[in-house]
Amino acid sequence: MGIELSNRNSMDAKLHSNVETTSVHSPDFSYEDGDLAPQKGSTKSDVRDMSRMGKRQELRRNFRFLSIVGFIMILQASWESTLLAAYYGLLNGGTGGVIWVTLGVIIGALCMIASIGEMASMAPTAGGQYHWVSEFAPKSVEKPLSYIVGWMALLGWVTGCPSAAQLTSTLVQGLILLKDETANVSQLWQTTLLIMLFLIVAVAFNVFLAGKLPLAEGIFLIVHIFGYFAYLIVLWTMSDHAPASQVFGTFSDGGGWGNVGLSCLVGITTPLWCFLGPDAGAHMSEELKDAGRVLPSAMVWATFFNGLFGLTMIITLCFCIGDIDSVLDSPTGIPIIQVLYNSTGSFNGTVVMTVVLIVLSMVGTITVIAATSRQMWAFARDKGLPFSSYIEYVRPGWDIPLNAIVVTLLLSLLITALNFGSDVALGAIISLSNAALIFSYMASIGCIRLKRWRNEPLLPRRWTLGRYGAPINDAAMAFLTISFVMSFFPITPLPSPTDMNWAIPIFAAVFIAAVVHYYISAHRHYVAPVALVKND
Numbered sequence: 200m201g202i203e204l205s206n207r208n209s210m211d212a213k214l215h216s217n218v219e220t221t222s223v224h225s226p227d228f229s230y231e232d233g234d235l236a237p238q239k240g241s242t243k244s245d246v247r248d249m250s251r252m253g254k255r256q257e258l259r260r261n262f263r264f265l266s267i268v269g270f271i272m273i274l275q276a277s278w279e280s281t282l283l284a285a286y287y288g289l290l291n292g293g294t295g296g297v298i299w300v301t302l303g304v305i306i307g308a309l310c311m312i313a314s315i316g317e318m319a320s321m322a323p324t325a326g327g328q329y330h331w332v333s334e335f336a337p338k339s340v341e342k343p344l345s346y347i348v349g350w351m352a353l354l355g356w357v358t359g360c361p362s363a364a365q366l367t368s369t370l371v372q373g374l375i376l377l378k379d380e381t382a383n384v385s386q387l388w389q390t391t392l393l394i395m396l397f398l399i400v401a402v403a404f405n406v407f408l409a410g411k412l413p414l415a416e417g418i419f420l421i422v423h424i425f426g427y428f429a430y431l432i433v434l435w436t437m438s439d440h441a442p443a444s445q446v447f448g449t450f451s452d453g454g455g456w457g458n459v460g461l462s463c464l465v466g467i468t469t470p471l472w473c474f475l476g477p478d479a480g481a482h483m484s485e486e487l488k489d490a491g492r493v494l495p496s497a498m499v500w501a502t503f504f505n506g507l508f509g510l511t512m513i514i515t516l517c518f519c520i521g522d523i524d525s526v527l528d529s530p531t532g533i534p535i536i537q538v539l540y541n542s543t544g545s546f547n548g549t550v551v552m553t554v555v556l557i558v559l560s561m562v563g564t565i566t567v568i569a570a571t572s573r574q575m576w577a578f579a580r581d582k583g584l585p586f587s588s589y590i591e592y593v594r595p596g597w598d599i600p601l602n603a604i605v606v607t608l609l610l611s612l613l614i615t616a617l618n619f620g621s622d623v624a625l626g627a628i629i630s631l632s633n634a635a636l637i638f639s640y641m642a643s644i645g646c647i648r649l650k651r652w653r654n655e656p657l658l659p660r661r662w663t664l665g666r667y668g669a670p671i672n673d674a675a676m677a678f679l680t681i682s683f684v685m686s687f688f689p690i691t692p693l694p695s696p697t698d699m700n701w702a703i704p705i706f707a708a709v710f711i712a713a714v715v716h717y718y719i720s721a722h723r724h725y726v727a728p729v730a731l732v733k734n735d
Contacts, residue, residue, distance in 0.1 A: 239598070242489045244661075248323055249485075252330075253731030254580075258573075259410075259598035262487040264497055266413035269420030271480045271501035274566040277473040277509030278427050279559055282535040283366060285516055286527055287690060288469030289534075293451030294441075294517035296463035297470075301513050304470035305506040307678025312477045312502045313664060314644045314675045316495030319481045320660035323490035325577035326728060327481040328352045328639040333728040334658070335646035342727040343717050348642045349578045350713040352478070355635030356571040359476070360611040361394055362629040363564040364401065368393035370557045373533035374550060377540060380530040391618040398615065401564040402608040405572065409599045412569060419562045426555045427508050431515055433552060438519035438542040446517045454691045464681070465688050468633075473509045475636055477502060479570035482577070495662035572607045576600035582724045630702045631709075634686040638706075641679045648672040 240260035241249070249256050262270070281301070288297030318331045329349030333341050368390055375384045405412070452462040480498050484490040520526055520538055529537035535556075539549045579590035590603050618625040650657060651669050664671050689700040717725070 240488055244489055244491055245323075248491050251733050252322060252324055252728065253733060254324065254485075256485070257593045257598075258325075258486045258600070260486055260488045260490075261410065262413045262416075262483060264493050265420070266416045267480055267483065267487050267494065267497045268501045269416035269418075269423070270413075270483060270566055270569075271477065271498060272505050273416060273419055273423055273559065273562055274476050274479045274570065275474055275502070275505050276423075276559065276563050277505035278430070278512035279423075279556055279563075280472040281469065281509045281513045282430070282516060283370075283533065283556070283560075284469045284472040285513065286469075286534055288466040288513075289520075289523055289527065290451075290453040290690060291456070291466035292459075292463040293449045293453070294446045294520075294523075295448050295450045296459070296466055298447060298510075298514055298517060300463050300467055301470040301473075301510055304467065304474060304678075304682075305510060307674065307682070308474035308477070309499070309502055309506065310671050310674040311640060311644070311678060312474075312498050313495075314647065314668075314672050315477055315481065315640065316498045316662060317660060317664050317668065318643060318647055319484060319498070320491050320495045320662035321658040323481070323484040323487075323494055324728075325482050325485045325573045326581065327478045327574060327577070328643040329578065329581075329583070330728040331643040332646050334732065335643070335650055337649070341729060342722070342725070343714070344642065345727055345729075346583060346717050346721060346725050347710065347713045348639050349581075349583045351635045351710065352639035353571075353574055353578055353584075354709055355632045355639065356567070356574050357607065357610050358614065358628050358632040358635070359567050360398065360401075360564070360571055360607065361615045361625070362632055363560070363567045364394045364397040364611075364615070365390075365625075365629070367397045367557060367560040367564060370533060370536075370553060370560060373531040373536045374553050374557075376531045377536055377549060378546065385532075387618055387620075391615055394615045394618070395612055397561060397564055398568075398608060398611050401561070401568045402604060404565045405568050405604050406599070406601060409597075412565075415562070416566070419559065422555070423559060426559060427512065429555065430512065430552065433539070433548075434515050434519040434542060438538070439521060440518045441520075443518075446514070456692055464685050465690065467682060467685050468690075469513075470509065471633060471682055471686070473505065474502065475633060476567075476570070478636070478640070479566065482570045482573040485573070492661045568604065568607060568611075572600055572604040575607060576603035579603065581726045581728055583721070587724075626697070626701070628701075628705065630700050631705050634683060634702045634706050635709075637679055637683045637686060641676065641683060644672055644675050644679070648676065 239256045239258070241256055245256070245260065285297070288300065292300060322330055322334055324330045329345045329352060332348045333345035336344050371393065372384050372390070375382050408415070450459045450463065452459050454462055454465060456462045456465060477498055480494055484494050487494055516535070516538070519542065521541055526534045526537050531537055536549060536553055539552050540546070543549055575584070576591060578584055579587040584590055590606055592602050593600055614628050615625065617628065647657070648669070651672065687700060687703045689698055691698060694700070
């Protein structure tokens, strides 16, 4: 390499002198003296990538192509989310609106994920978006921008943890209410304790069965696929079907926006639920063998098949839903549970089918916890968080970021505890997840698009968009811009405090806080990833 190694004090001194373009390294990041990387399951390409980025291989690479595909598909949960979040799209857009908007979202999501996949091939790191921003953004803004993106991405993932557990608890409560509409199971304290229980179970799996996580993802990928076909068969064979002209041609403005087109865009929430979180695979890249080659392909194929599953499932639901108003007003609070019961006429059959959703939702919560903790661990490794030294520590022999997992649990429980006082407060925090993640995607893809526009050289990669990179990046940015704006809309134009989308003030507050904190103190200790990169 011909690069002089310096100690950590030297690195800090250079960073604090704002000499951020100089390649600075710690001896801890060298692979020349030992065989740590091979012991952790790395390939030569993994060693080369980690060495270039100035990172140590601290986690074991247990994931392979199939298990990481399962990880991404289960987290996205396309057909499951389509069924569980159908309310928003059916209310704002109707059957025709939700189908055509879903198709548009799939196309946009594929462009987004292809763009992310190319960056993941250039720099396969658990840091994901904030690391890519640091490497690809203009030098004048890369450090503060990467810091802000790191905070927003982490915010999106942390708020997604109680959201995933809440979905599981809602399904359980829905089944109870199907059996007895008068059952007293929906009080705030009951819901809160259920969410906390599922969070604790998910974290326990990530701690004590971490080595089995790739195997579990592979197994539940099979459940994900077979469950999809089971739902298709039940709904198509046991339900009454609406005519195709009605299904594809019915558009409605149930939210009262005064414009059907705007209403359909507000209903984008339903398909967005199915395709956000593709960066989850990137956050697991330091646990994936041959990540620079395998990860981009896994992300794209997972999203492609999830797109097929999600689109065909929403079409199936629209054909078989029956009376939309009665289903949306179901006492279970979960439209698909009512649809299943109406179709099968059997309580036991509905229970079996819903249990499949509960199991997959629980595995999804485990997956979200894993991705969140790796994002947190990576950001702490670059000194982007309070108590970074504690959070980044990996206990010898564990090969997992245990401290980051524990902190993820504590933050998730604190957010969930808001529900003891008000479900509005919890809903306000959870609503932030989509906007925060979308912002991080926009920032990272925007940076790589800027490099292309300026004809600046890109990093070597083994998975490339080639000459189609610019138009694919452009399509991704257009899709993300629309999604970002619509993520701040409530479901009706004059919402009550309960139905209000509180993402706007919370997003703005966190964004401003991150900017202020960076310029007051964080700029002194935050180590922008590009400062550690080795330049040949």
